[in-house]
Amino acid sequence: AQKITQTQPGMFVQEKEAVTLDCTYDTSDPSYGLFWYKQPSSGEMIFLIYQGSYDQQNATEGRYSLNFQKARKSANLVISASQLGDSAMYFCAMREAGSSNTGKLIFGQGTTLQVKP
């Protein structure tokens, strides 16, 4: 069954340091997409980064990179040089490619990140 697990309910990081948010997933579909989203306290969900199951290289977007370990079924988000504005809830999500999953993202429970000045 498709499932996303984020084991860190909350994390602290010092400003300007790097932080890794963990995400493991479970799927039997060989084709899938993995996504990370940021949700500030105001509520909007902001797309950060995408990794396809067949991508050979780890995805990067500015200060965000995704450490994709397919055999371990993990897709950790790395934020480099943390900023105060990075304080938010972070969600890992997956979309299987099967036709019964159109438009359906499965989300983890989220990790609350607090950046300390």
Next chain:
Amino acid sequence: KAGVTQTPRYLIKTRGQQVTLSCSPISGHRSVSWYQQTPGQGLQFLFEYFSETQRNKGNFPGRFSGRQFSNSRSEMNVSTLELGDSALYLCASSPFGTADQPQHFGDGTRLSIL
């Protein structure tokens, strides 16, 4: 390019009433998905529409329904509201709803049931 627009931002209703939420996707996006977010259950998929057709539906009772118009705008309706329907309702759009396309979310509608 304008983002996903959800209206209204906030709603207060009482039990037994019904409510309609609106979502305007990013221009050119034809897939619209709806999610419910609560502290206890997290983010749960409600349904997805594409070209005015519901292609996928989550595990919610029939009180939750939706539709999509020819301009890709979508509405979600909840009838006979219950206290447990209090949640943040998020709408997301993507070009075709495929696994390689990120969904872009609106700011959400926060629904409170008294």
